Amino acid sequence: MRELEEQTKLVNIVFGKSELPEGHKGFKVYKALVLHRFYELLSNAFPLWYEEVDKNEFKKAVYKFMCHGAKSDVMWKTPNEFRKFISESNLFKNTAYLNDLLWFEWIEVKLIMKSQHIHESKEFSYRSDYILSSSCAIKKLKYKVFERGNFGHSGQFYIMAYYDFSDYEVYYREISELMFVLLKEAKKTTMKKAIEKVAQLSGNDSKDVREFFKDSLKELLDLNIIERIKYV
Amino acid sequence: MNNIKGLGLGLRRDFLQEIDADGFLPDWWEIAPENWFDIPYHHREKFEEIISLRPIVAHGLSLSIGSMEPVDMKFLKKMKNFLDRYDIDHYSDHISFTSLMGSQTYDLLPLAMTKKVIERISQKAKIVEDILQRPLILENATYYYVPDSDMREVDFINELMASSGIGLLLDVNNIYVNGQNHGFDPYKFLDELELEHAVYIHVAGYYKDKELGMLIDSHGMPVKKEVWRFLEETLRRVQIPVMIERDNNIPKYKVMQREYRTLEKVVDDARA
Numbered sequence: 227m228r229e230l231e232e233q234t235k236l237v238n239i240v241f242g243k244s245e246l247p248e249g250h251k252g253f254k255v256y257k258a259l260v261l262h263r264f265y266e267l268l269s270n271a272f273p274l275w276y277e278e279v280d281k282n283e284f285k286k287a288v289y290k291f292m293c294h295g296a297k298s299d300v301m302w303k304t305p306n307e308f309r310k311f312i313s314e315s316n317l318f319k320n321t322a323y324l325n326d327l328l329w330f331e332w333i334e335v336k337l338i339m340k341s342q343h344i345h346e347s348k349e350f351s352y353r354s355d356y357i358l359s360s361s362c363a364i365k366k367l368k369y370k371v372f373e374r375g376n377f378g379h380s381g382q383f384y385i386m387a388y389y390d391f392s393d394y395e396v397y398y399r400e401i402s403e404l405m406f407v408l409l410k411e412a413k414k415t416t417m418k419k420a421i422e423k424v425a426q427l428s429g430n431d432s433k434d435v436r437e438f439f440k441d442s443l444k445e446l447l448d449l450n451i452i453e454r455i456k457y458v
Numbered sequence: 459m460n461n462i463k464g465l466g467l468g469l470r471r472d473f474l475q476e477i478d479a480d481g482f483l484p485d486w487w488e489i490a491p492e493n494w495f496d497i498p499y500h501h502r503e504k505f506e507e508i509i510s511l512r513p514i515v516a517h518g519l520s521l522s523i524g525s526m527e528p529v530d531m532k533f534l535k536k537m538k539n540f541l542d543r544y545d546i547d548h549y550s551d552h553i554s555f556t557s558l559m560g561s562q563t564y565d566l567l568p569l570a571m572t573k574k575v576i577e578r579i580s581q582k583a584k585i586v587e588d589i590l591q592r593p594l595i596l597e598n599a600t601y602y603y604v605p606d607s608d609m610r611e612v613d614f615i616n617e618l619m620a621s622s623g624i625g626l627l628l629d630v631n632n633i634y635v636n637g638q639n640h641g642f643d644p645y646k647f648l649d650e651l652e653l654e655h656a657v658y659i660h661v662a663g664y665y666k667d668k669e670l671g672m673l674i675d676s677h678g679m680p681v682k683k684e685v686w687r688f689l690e691e692t693l694r695r696v697q698i699p700v701m702i703e704r705d706n707n708i709p710k711y712k713v714m715q716r717e718y719r720t721l722e723k724v725v726d727d728a729r730a
Contacts, residue, residue, distance in 0.1 A: 228606055229526055233525060237567070253603065256567060260563050298562065
């Protein structure tokens with residue numbers, strides 16, 4: 227069907243799969259417009275990486291991603307697709323910290339852009355149970371990508387990113403391994419079960435673990451990082 | 459179109475927080491629904507306050523009605539949920555395609571102007587209307603080259619509207635830009651366009667790409683004098699709502715307010 231052929235031809239040209247025909251102004255305009263959309267979106271989503279990446283290499287990666295295919299009908303989710311694409315590709319393999327850096331930058335976009343809800347605030351109590359809120363994300367990083375100028379520094383870093391409902395910003399905090407395990411379990415199950423798990427892993431009594439985390443969990447509740455489970 | 463009257467403005471996140479509910483408000487708002495499927499916490503309260511004060515129309519970007527592929531049902535269901543949630547009666551998109559084989563381009567790409575494309579859009583429009591339970595409106599788009607076509611644009615639009623029953627979102631800037639880029643007279647185009655299908659009007663800005671020698675429909679500039687003049691002529695022929703569309707390089711709300719005042723004057727002059 228010639229109509230489909232026409233559309234395929236144009237898309238192949240704008241994605242860089244086919245050569246731009248010499249002197250064709252229309253194709254040139256569309257190629258520039260589509261590239262501009264992707265380039266602007268992705269360079270804005272990953273400003274730390276964009277600051278240091280070779281711009282030609284970045285542009286090539288954008289074209290490869292366009293060929294691979296962006297699926298989301300809402301543009302703000304596209305940087306996450308790009309992040310996964312880079313991770314699964316052979317691109318930038320010499321930048322060992324890139325996966326961590328792209329997660330670090332993407333999570334800020336995600337926590338700001340997704341619909342968030344502030345939760346009912348009641349004083350923290352172990353009589354209630356809690357889960358990790360969707361306004362928070364945790365990650366074990368291999369590189370210190372949260373410290374500018376030190377991205378290549380390797381180790382084990384446990385990071386919590388959360389949306390602050392009072393000033394509408396995303397904040398990052400380096401947390402202990404124990405807190406990381408607790409929150410990771412709380413994300414999968416509930417805080418009560420998470421405390422049992424941490425007690426088991428650390429060889430401590432559950433009561434001691436509860437006491438140890440009590441003040442921290444109070445603060446996390448105040449920040450909406452954990453939310454009380456409402457039983458119907 | 460029965461719930462909007464007068465003049466509208468595109469509601470953009472960039473100036474949302476500058477809007478005073480007790481201050482200047484247009485007669486109605488147009489929103490790009492895909493940009494509000496997810497509403498950042500920071501904007502939700504304000505958005506819901508502002509849209510509760512005036513009628514709303516939704517002008518989408520991702521329907522890709524002209525692609526030679528099936529309608530994306532998942533997308534349509536998301537759209538319906540959004541339109542229902544905010545009680546929006548009127549939904550439009552563009553006579554173009556934006557995705558192919560599941561890959562998004564995030565831009566409006568041109569269609570071959572053929573009977574086959576008319577047939578395809580008409581079939582897809584029925585599905586869209588069935589799912590959304592609303593009439594579909596489509597905007598005449600800009601194109602920077604003419605894909606392998608059998609028809610002139612004006613004939614293509616007239617036949618599409620007549621055969622599908624779709625409403626036309628008449629973008630006067632796009633007619634002007636296409637006229638300049640493809641060497642036709644926009645006023646003659648208007649003479650031939652069957653305006654009874656037009657539901658409401660868009661007016662927007664363009665810029666000239668000196669290297670290519672083409673006008674680019676950027677939606678990122680103030681409306682040009684020649685487009686105001688063309689709008690005035692259009693408004694002498696058709697009495698429908700009209701709005702300013704600005705999607706890029708978005709200025710302060712007070713700047714949009716000034717442009718809205720210019721629009722008021724143009725409309726008053728045309729309808730005097």
